[in-house]
Amino acid sequence: MKKKLSLFFIIAMLTIFVAACGSDKEAEEATTGAATNDTDAAEETKEITITHQLGETPVKVNPEKVVVFDFGILDSLDKLGVEVTGVPQANIPPYLSKYEDGKYENVGGLKEPDFEKIAEIAPDLIIISGRQQEAYEELSKIGPTIFLGVDTTNYMESFTDNMETLGQIFAKETEVETELAAINDAIAGIQEKSADVGPALVILANEGNLSAYGPGSRFGIIHDVFGLPAVDENIEISTHGQNISPEYLVEKDPEHLFVVDRGAVVEGESSAQQTVETELIKNTKAMTNGNIHYLDPNYWYLSGGGLVSVAEMVKQIEEAIQ
Incomplete structure (x- = not known):
């Protein structure tokens, strides 16, 4: 009789232990899942402040709807595999002719932005340079706007800063670093000659x-x-x-x-x-x-x-x- 009671007691204790472990595991998974979801949500809503020639602008990391007015920035984003929503489609260089396609919104001319069209897009980010400088205030009312023009008196430093800024915004730091290294190596070759x-x-x-x-x-x-x-x-x-x-x-x-x-x-x-x-x-x-x-x-x-x-x-x- 005592053996039966002992066996019963052991089985009962094992059952309670397994159930407890299962509960702990479920609680752990629930906690981990919640933490992961919180992390994903934080990444989606993460903002960084971009300091540029015309001011400081809070920008969402990996913005979805991007309007680009500078063709140098456009070719950089294309090289990095970043999609954009709107571009000025007049005078697009042949090597960027894909952006003449109807899938991209035409946001006006290089010196005459179509403010109404841009407002319809409700962009998460607008990138401009020298030709649109005078429109900065108006564009900033529509969406976060940053100036990434090149300072020709300090060309490579300015260019490098702009590319690193793109790397931060679109989480492409490694890719930008690789591209810049290749360009700098080629420049060093010219300087030797x-x-x-x-x-x-x-x-x-x-x-x-x-x-x-x-x-x-x-x-x-x-x-x-x-x-x-x-x-x-x-x-x-x-x-x-x-x-x-x-x-x-x-x-x-x-x-x-x-x-x-x-x-x-x-x-x-x-x-x-x-x-x-x-x-x-x-x-x-x-x-x-x-x-x-x-x-x-x-x-x-x-x-x-x-x-x-x-x-x-x-x-x-x-x-x-x-």
């Missing part, structure tokens, strides 16, 4: 007119970052460059002449070669030695400051000075 390159000049051709750009200017990266010596250190620094004549080219006689053709991307017609390669400059060093280089205006004029555009800019200069 630049000391042996003769004086260079960058000009913009626009409907028969010529403008020169020197160090610290819109296209000053050629001198300031890549290290090519400038044929003229005193060129006026302005957005539109310093107006010059063919006689100026003869006088300065650069060994390398880099030409950005604005008409090819804005007017749809290229006239740069006819404007530059005239009878007057046929005896200049650049023309005689075949060192007149026509840079792709899609990268240099429309969408500088992007992971793709800067990599292509580096590549073009590298090929020019081989």
Whole structure:
């Protein structure tokens, strides 16, 4: 009888123990599940404050509806695999032609945002640069707006900061770091050769007119970052460059002449070669030695400051000075 009672007691105790363990496990799973859900929810609603040239803006991490006005930022997001909702669809560079598709909202022109359309989108983030600077206050009323234009007087630092900001917002820090490392390695290769390159000049051709750009200017990266010596250190620094004549080219006689053709991307017609390669400059060093280089205006004029555009800019200069 005592053996039966002992056996019964042991079975009862085991049953209670198993039940207790099960309850503890369920409680643990419930707690863990709740914690996981809380973490997921926190990630979804996490915000960071972005400090930029025009102010400080709280931005949601991994925003879903993004409007982008800068083509350099657009090519960077494309490179990083980040989808956007709206873009200005006029004058989109051919390498970004996918964004002309109807699946993307057309949010106006580069200098004339369609405020009504943007308001309809109710974006989680709007990214602008220099061409939209005056619209910052109005856009900020519609949604969180940040300025990610490149400071041409401090090109690589500014570009790097912008890319790292994108990395933070879209949780792509590692990918950004990899892309920047590749670009910096390529630049280092150019810098090793630049000391042996003769004086260079960058000009913009626009409907028969010529403008020169020197160090610290819109296209000053050629001198300031890549290290090519400038044929003229005193060129006026302005957005539109310093107006010059063919006689100026003869006088300065650069060994390398880099030409950005604005008409090819804005007017749809290229006239740069006819404007530059005239009878007057046929005896200049650049023309005689075949060192007149026509840079792709899609990268240099429309969408500088992007992971793709800067990599292509580096590549073009590298090929020019081989």
